[in-house]
Amino acid sequence: MEGLNLPPNIVAMMREQGRDPTKDPAAFAEMKKRKEEREQRLISKWNQQNRQQKIKSWLQYSVWSGSRPLNFPFERWEPNMQTNTQLAREVGNSAWKLANRMIAGEQFNVLMVGEPGTGKTSLALAIADKVFKNAEKPYLFISTMKLFGMFNERFDNPKVGHKLKDLQKKAKQAPILIIDDFGTEAGMKIYNENTGKTHFKPVRKDMQEWLYEVADARYDEYENAHRGSTIVTTNNTSGDLVQMYNPKLISRLITKRKDNTIHFEGLDDMRG
Ligand SMILES: Nc1ncnc2c1ncn2[C@@H]1O[C@H](COP(=O)(O)OP(=O)(O)OP(=O)(O)O)[C@@H](O)[C@H]1O
Ligand SMILES: [Mg+2]
Structure with missing residues (x-):
């Protein structure tokens, strides 16, 4: 001994x-x-406490549409709730595969497009939740409507101005960024008497610039590669979005890749 x-x-x-x-x-x-x-x-x-702390700090910066942070793990996705069960299953599987690619280290933009209440925000959160649990990459959630509200408020309340600055810094760095309900802030379509057509009004310039800076920071022009992954959910088509936003922003934010796009058309509105 x-x-x-x-x-x-x-x-x-x-x-x-x-x-x-x-x-x-x-x-x-x-x-x-x-x-x-x-x-x-x-x-x-x-380690677990440390992880919880890490996600908490990002959740604190996040801007939610309601008063509370949202959480939606994949286990909550129920294809049986939908009339077209098969489509709901495929949509869920597509999101699952995108999450696995992010876990494997790929960085890319995701577009989730479709009618209200079909589950876009839920699956965006499910991806973020899975990537965090498996690869410890935290996410930042930004409700575009809330962001728009902050721009309206910032001249009356200097605190909001500072918050926008901090939020922008975080949004540039976030490993996963969710830009939720992009396009809703533009409001309804306007009828143009001269052309006889309806179109969207461009979104306020300061908000466009704020978002452009974020999108630009998350894109490496030289390498033609994304820094982190950005998930955009929207009710609008890309054609609508270019009426609201500068094409340079849309080009950096909205993916044109089919395999990075999930279409929710054909699913029912699940809001009771
Ligand atoms: N397949 C599903 N399984 C379980 N819950 C679902 C499913 N689809 C939608 N939901 C629930 O329905 C509600 C609406 O979904 P969600 O907010 O994800 O829709 P959305 O497509 O983001 O809508 P909007 O375009 O209005 O933002 C949520 O409470 C969500 O949890
Ligand atoms: Mg939504």
């Missing part, structure tokens, strides 16, 4: 129990194992 390098705390622990660690290798081994197991439990508890 002389050659054994005994940790002093274990030796002390055994002596307290009236055992001699130098003469009782089996008891020593057992105590050492128990101690290691306890340490392992503490480490994993600490």
Whole structure:
């Protein structure tokens, strides 16, 4: 037993129990194992707390449409709620695959487009939830309507101005960014008497610039590659969106890749 390098705390622990660690290798081994197991439990508890802290700080910066943060893990996606169960299953699978690509380290933009209440925000959150749980990449959620509200408020309330600055910094850096309900802030279509056509009014310039800076920071022109992944949910077609926003922003934000786009057309409105 002389050659054994005994940790002093274990030796002390055994002596307290009236055992001699130098003469009782089996008891020593057992105590050492128990101690290691306890340490392992503490480490994993600490890691879990650390992860929760990490996601909490991003959730604090997020801008939600309601008063509370939303959460929607994939387990809550129920294709059976939909008339077209098959389509709902396919849509869920597409989102699942996109999450796996992000977990594997790919960075790209995602577009989720379709009618209200069909589950776009839910599946955007499900992707973010899965990527965080499997790859520890946190996400930032921005409700475009709430963001628009902040732009309206910022001249009356300087605090909101500072918040917009901080939010923009976070949005540039977020490993996963959800821009939710993009396009709703433009309001309803306007009828033009001269042309006889309806069109969307462009979104206020300061908000366009704010978003452009974010989208530009998340795109590496030189490498032609995305920095982080951006998930956009919208009720609008790309044609609508270019009436509301500068094409340079749309080009950076809205993917044209079919495999990165999920269409929710054909699904029912699930809001009761
Ligand atoms: N397949 C589904 N399984 C379980 N819940 C669903 C499903 N589809 C939608 N929901 C629920 O229906 C509600 C509306 O969904 P969600 O907010 O994701 O729709 P949306 O497409 O983002 O709508 P909008 O365009 O109005 O923002 C939510 O409460 C969501 O949890
Ligand atoms: Mg939504």
